[in-house]
Amino acid sequence: MRLSQSLIPTLKETPAEAQIASHRLMLRAGLVRQMASGIYAWLPAGLRVLNKISAIVREEQAAAGAQELLMPTIQSADLWRESGRYEAYGKEMLRITDRHERDLLYGPTNEEMITSIMRESVKSYRELPQNLYHIQWKFRDEVRPRFGVLRGREFLMKDGYGFDLDYAGALLTYKKMMLAYMRTFQRIGITAIPMRADTGQIGGDLSHEFHILAPTGESGVFYDATFEAGDPAAAADVETFYEQMTTIYAATDEKHDLAAWEKIPDERRREGRGIEVGQIFYFGKKYSESMNFTVTGHDGTKIFPEMGSYGIGVSRLAGAIIEARHDEAGIIWPDAIAPFRAAILNLRQGDAATDKICNELHEKLGADCLYDDREERAGAKFAEADLMGHPWQIIAGPRGAANGQVELKRRATGERLELSVADALAKVMS
RNA sequence: CGGGGCGUGGCGCAGCCUGGUAGCGCGCUUGUUUUGGGUACAAGAGGCCCCCGGUUCGAAUCCGGGCGCCCCGACCA
Numbered sequence: 463m464r465l466s467q468s469l470i471p472t473l474k475e476t477p478a479e480a481q482i483a484s485h486r487l488m489l490r491a492g493l494v495r496q497m498a499s500g501i502y503a504w505l506p507a508g509l510r511v512l513n514k515i516s517a518i519v520r521e522e523q524a525a526a527g528a529q530e531l532l533m534p535t536i537q538s539a540d541l542w543r544e545s546g547r548y549e550a551y552g553k554e555m556l557r558i559t560d561r562h563e564r565d566l567l568y569g570p571t572n573e574e575m576i577t578s579i580m581r582e583s584v585k586s587y588r589e590l591p592q593n594l595y596h597i598q599w600k601f602r603d604e605v606r607p608r609f610g611v612l613r614g615r616e617f618l619m620k621d622g623y624g625f626d627l628d629y630a631g632a633l634l635t636y637k638k639m640m641l642a643y644m645r646t647f648q649r650i651g652i653t654a655i656p657m658r659a660d661t662g663q664i665g666g667d668l669s670h671e672f673h674i675l676a677p678t679g680e681s682g683v684f685y686d687a688t689f690e691a692g693d694p695a696a697a698a699d700v701e702t703f704y705e706q707m708t709t710i711y712a713a714t715d716e717k718h719d720l721a722a723w724e725k726i727p728d729e730r731r732r733e734g735r736g737i738e739v740g741q742i743f744y745f746g747k748k749y750s751e752s753m754n755f756t757v758t759g760h761d762g763t764k765i766f767p768e769m770g771s772y773g774i775g776v777s778r779l780a781g782a783i784i785e786a787r788h789d790e791a792g793i794i795w796p797d798a799i800a801p802f803r804a805a806i807l808n809l810r811q812g813d814a815a816t817d818k819i820c821n822e823l824h825e826k827l828g829a830d831c832l833y834d835d836r837e838e839r840a841g842a843k844f845a846e847a848d849l850m851g852h853p854w855q856i857i858a859g860p861r862g863a864a865n866g867q868v869e870l871k872r873r874a875t876g877e878r879l880e881l882s883v884a885d886a887l888a889k890v891m892s
Numbered sequence: 893c894g895g896g897g898c899g900u901g902g903c904g905c906a907g908c909c910u911g912g913u914a915g916c917g918c919g920c921u922u923g924u925u926u927u928g929g930g931u932a933c934a935a936g937a938g939g940c941c942c943c944c945g946g947u948u949c950g951a952a953u954c955c956g957g958g959c960g961c962c963c964c965g966a967c968c969a
Contacts (some may be wrong), residue, residue, distance in 0.1 A: 465948080471902090473902095473903060473904095473919090474903075474918065474930070475904045475917095475918065475920070476903085476904080476917090476963095477903065477904085478898085478903090478904075478962075479898095479961065479962050479963095480962095481962080481963070496961090498960090498961090499960080499961065499962090554967090554968075570969090571969085592916065599968075602968070602969075604967085604968065605893065605966085605967065605968085606893090606963095606964095606965095606966095606967085606968095608962085608963080611966075613969090617969065619969060621969085635958090671969095680968090684962090738968095738969070739969080740969080741969065773969055774969085775969045777969095778968095778969065807928095809927080809928055810927070810928090836931090839927070839928090839929085839930070840927070840928045840929065840930095841927095841928075841929040841930050841931080842929085842930045842931095843928095843929090843930090844928080844929045844930080845929065845930045846930080848929090857928080859927090859928060860927090860928095861928070869928090887894050
């Protein structure tokens with residue numbers, strides 16, 4: 463993609479409303495624009511991030527046996543009256559009336575809807591277990607939206623719902639989802655820690671939140687340093703994995719257990735701030751019972767399926783990652799979800815040898831690279847590339863172009879290498 | 893929902909107290925210059941001063957009402 467023909471409106475100065483790093487950088491790097499309080503438009507580069515996160519989520523959900531569907535954003539109030547949450551949910555729910563005076567709402571979550579879909583079609587124990595998810599925009603009318611996309615009112619969430627015949631099955635689904643989540647976060651390139659959590663509006667009795675560590679996080683977190691070492695998803699099987707995840711200490715301030723904390727050796731105690739990027743719940747028959755969803759068991763009796771729900775804040779992740787990975791110059795994207803894997807900086811637009819090298823690079827690297835072909839000073843190009851946080855920068859100028867050399871810069875480390883065009887390409891694509 | 897603040901070209905801000913017809917920096921356009929870390933000079937374009945009403949000969953400025961946005965706290969993927 464050529465920068466000269468792209469809508470990537472970077473800002474030299476920080477808009478006054480942005481207080482925290484991720485918000486400032488998302489605006490400055492041209493990823494998002496605010497359209498109303500807590501409501502954002504995702505510009506082309508920002509959308510690429512959302513799409514890359516979603517793609518990884520999809521792959522890991524598929525690997526865990528979950529099926530993707532797509533439910534609407536607008537829901538009927540009647541559905542929510544069945545579960546009793548239409549009244550219970552309060553002002554966070556955006557309520558809408560259509561031209562026929564029917565009560566609708568913009569979905570803050572989808573337990574009722576998925577249960578309704580399942581109960582229409584699933585009648586036999588033979589059809590369970592099933593696990594379904596979608597990636598869809600949600601709306602929660604927060605009292606005070608803030609921190610850019612970290613606490614928006616409209617946000618993109620992956621929400622999944624598991625249906626099992628019994629507690630054992632539901633617990634296994636819960637464990638599988640925890641594993642899928644840890645793999646997802648790992649592939650995205652961040653460290654997330656599962657922490658025991660309250661169940662809030664969703665209800666139920668077993669829940670974990672996944673936090674990524676960042677000094678500006680909204681929750682205080684306490685954890686055993688063991689989480690920082692090794693590969694959390696490397697366990698031989700899901701039971702071993704779950705055992706490890708739930709025996710090593712980790713809790714948010716709400717659930718912090720001083721007695722357990724003090725048993726951990728001093729040097730392994732870690733205290734910090736966390737940003738919640740996902741949460742999983744087991745809540746049993748809460749919705750199957752209230753909404754009368756049953757399947758017939760092999761002995762002919764009716765069974766209320768056991769349920770759980772599984773959420774990842776996709777749009778929040780985009781902000782949270784920046785919060786965890788940036789410096790004074792800008793964003794430091796992990797390779798897996800950077801809007802562009804590499805940027806080509808043409809330091810002398812119009813210099814024949816330089817242009818030739820850049821065009822060749824652009825062609826070979828394809829759509830996942832951004833070619834800065836603008837008529838700008840070198841300094842401006844460097845500054846903007848650092849701001850946007852491309853994992854790799856390929857810097858081409860007349861100095862090196864004469865003998866076929868370019869400079870390759872790694873954003874995360876600042877490391878630079880003088881390489882031939884072919885070697886630079888090989889490194890970026892590996 | 894309690895407390896505080898802000899709204900002036902695209903962005904960051906000054907002007908408001910003490911009313912007299914809008915200014916600075918960045919960005920944008922054109923030309924020259926510069927050419928490896930946000931270059932310099934020159935000439936331009938661009939503003940219902942958030943909205944409505946009031947006071948006044950005259951309102952960005954004073955008064956009343958409304959809307960929007962931000963920050964702190966309580967609440968939340």
